Amino acid sequence: MDFFGIGLGEVLLILVVALIIWGPKRLPEIARTLGRTLHSLRKATNDFTSQITRDIDIEESESRKKDKPAPPREDRKAERDTTKDE
Numbered sequence: 001m002d003f004f005g006i007g008l009g010e011v012l013l014i015l016v017v018a019l020i021i022w023g024p025k026r027l028p029e030i031a032r033t034l035g036r037t038l039h040s041l042r043k044a045t046n047d048f049t050s051q052i053t054r055d056i057d058i059e060e061s062e063s064r065k066k067d068k069p070a071p072p073r074e075d076r077k078a079e080r081d082t083t084k085d086e
Contacts, residue, residue: 006014019027 018030022030
């Protein structure tokens with residue numbers, strides 16, 4: 001098991017040290033707080049990434065619209081002529 005670049009032995013050592021420092025009563029509270037913090041950080045990262053992706057998609061579609069050539073003049077004249085007949 002490789003979690004954040006550390007192995008199982010290191011994770012167990014960290015848990016034992018945390019248990020000694022904070023004690024068994026505060027350890028669940030600290031774990032909950034850490035879990036909530038990581039969840040909110042992950043959510044903020046996902047929101048930021050999706051917003052950037054949306055902005056890039058919008059800019060690309062606007063760029064494609066600008067780069068799209070206008071129809072030739074003859075086609076536009078033909079369109080006007082067909083609308084006059086109706």
